[in-house]
Every structure is written in C-alpha cells, then in structure tokens.
Amino acid sequence: MALWAIGDFHLSFGVDKPMDRFGRVWKNHEKKIKKNFKKYVWENDVTVITGDHSWGHNLAECALDLRFIEALPGRKILLRGNHDMFWDAKKTAKLNEQFAGRLEFLQNNFFAYKDYALVGTKGYCYEGKDSYEHFLKIRDREMKRLQLSFDAATAAGYSKFILFLHYPPTSIGEQSSPFTEIAEWYGVEQVVYSHCHGRDRFDDSFKGEVNGIMYRLVSADYTNFKPVALTSETWEDI
Ligand SMILES: [Fe+2]
Numbered sequence: 001m002a003l004w005a006i007g008d009f010h011l012s013f014g015v016d017k018p019m020d021r022f023g024r025v026w027k028n029h030e031k032k033i034k035k036n037f038k039k040y041v042w043e044n045d046v047t048v049i050t051g052d053h054s055w056g057h058n059l060a061e062c063a064l065d066l067r068f069i070e071a072l073p074g075r076k077i078l079l080r081g082n083h084d085m086f087w088d089a090k091k092t093a094k095l096n097e098q099f100a101g102r103l104e105f106l107q108n109n110f111f112a113y114k115d116y117a118l119v120g121t122k123g124y125c126y127e128g129k130d131s132y133e134h135f136l137k138i139r140d141r142e143m144k145r146l147q148l149s150f151d152a153a154t155a156a157g158y159s160k161f162i163l164f165l166h167y168p169p170t171s172i173g174e175q176s177s178p179f180t181e182i183a184e185w186y187g188v189e190q191v192v193y194s195h196c197h198g199r200d201r202f203d204d205s206f207k208g209e210v211n212g213i214m215y216r217l218v219s220a221d222y223t224n225f226k227p228v229a230l231t232s233e234t235w236e237d238i
C-alpha cells in the first residue's frame with residue numbers, strides 16, 4: 001500500500017479547453033496520466049491529487065473529468081485547487097457523501113494512511129494578482145481551514161502528519177510562512193504542493209529538505225505526469 005501524490009491534471013473532457021496551448025508537454029496529457037497510473041499505482045495504493053482537477057465550472061461540467069480520475073487505479077484523495085469551481089469548501093461533506101467509495105475530498109477533515117494523518121488545504125501565496133490585504137485575508141482563511149484539518153487528526157489520536165497544499169508553501173523569496181511554521185510546529189514529515197507550471201515557476205518555493213521537513217513539488221507538468229512516491233516502501237508490501 002504505497003502513497004503517491006500528483007497535482008494539476010487540468011482536465012477538460014466536459015468543456016472546450018485544450019491544454020496543449022500551454023506548451024507541448026501538455027499534449028495528450030490525460031493519456032500520459034492514465035498510462036503512468038496504470039504502470040505505477042496499484043489498486044491498494046493511495047494517491048493524493050493536489051488540486052486543479054478540472055476546467056469545468058460546476059459539477060455537471062466536471063462530471064467526465066471526475067469520472068476519469070475515479071477510473072484511475074487505487075484510492076484517490078482530492079485537494080482543492082484555485083481552479084476547482086465545482087467544489088464549495090463549505091459543502092465538502094456533501095461531496096464526500098455523493099462520491100463515497102469512489103473519490104475522497106480533503107478539506108476541514110483528514111484521511112489516514114497507515115499511522116499518518118493526511119492533512120491539507122488549498123493554501124495561498126502572494127503572486128501579485130491581488131492586493132496584499134486581500135492576500136492576507138485569504139491566507140488567514142486557509143490557515144484556519146488547515147488548523148481544522150490538524151485538529152481533526154490530533155483529536156483522532158494521530159501524531160504523524162503529511163501536509164498537502166495546492167499553492168506553494170511560501171511566496172517567492174520567503175524563507176518561511178504561516179504554512180511552514182505550522183508544519184514545523186506539528187513535526188510534519190513532508191509538505192507536498194503543486195500549482196506551479198512551467199520551468200520558470202518550478203523554483204518558486206521550497207524543494208527538498210528545509211528545517212527537517214521534505215518539501216515536494218508534484219505539479220503534473222513538473223513530474224512529466226507521473227505520480228510521485230511519498231513513501232519508501234513503494235514496492236515491498238504489495
Ligand atoms: Fe494548475
């Protein structure tokens with residue numbers, strides 16, 4: 001039972017939004033995703049998919065995209081990205097009911113993987129697209145949501161954590177943020193994020209070990225559409 005992560009499928013089976021306009025790497029990207037999942041991920045594995053699942057604006061427009069994700073091997077836990085308009089954070093419990101046994105939605109809750117709690121939220125970093133005051137407001141809201149995820153996990157007795165964010169944990173140039181601080185406070189082992197696309201953005205935030213935490217960027221175009229193994233026992237206990 002291995003643990004994998006990948007983010008930003010940006011599927012568009014239900015709407016007209018071909019991804020190859022964003023570069024050759026995105027040509028037939030859904031075929032690469034399917035092929036890599038079939039090659040690497042087993043039915044009893046767990047994959048956390050870190051947001052930006054679909055270009056659809058609502059559940060109806062996302063239905064084919066979510067069905068595509070559902071059909072990939074193993075258990076799939078989804079995180080919210082900035083483009084996931086189908087997912088109202090306040091209605092996550094309803095999504096979990098609706099997709100029970102097919103997909104799981106990580107927001108204000110946690111999921112267990114062995115003795116780890118998988119916690120997470122969308123996160124936020126400053127990209128110069130909004131006012132700094134607005135950025136602080138959104139970041140604060142995301143921190144509250146993340147705290148709810150940690151609270152649920154600790155209340156259930158978990159003390160080992162892997163943290164998933166959609167946005168990078170820091171804004172460009174920052175050496176710490178409320179997200180890295182809370183990760184250090186809880187002794188999180190890994191922080192996994194995506195959102196960054198294209199070579200110019202892959203170094204926006206931490207990659208590798210910082211203050212004892214392993215930071216991993218798993219944007220699909222960064223990993224060449226292959227899920228990233230988060231655990232070392234990937235093959236041994238299948
Ligand atoms: Fe994205």
Ligand SMILES: [Fe+2]
Pocket residue numbers: 052081082083166195196
């Ligand atoms: Fe994104």
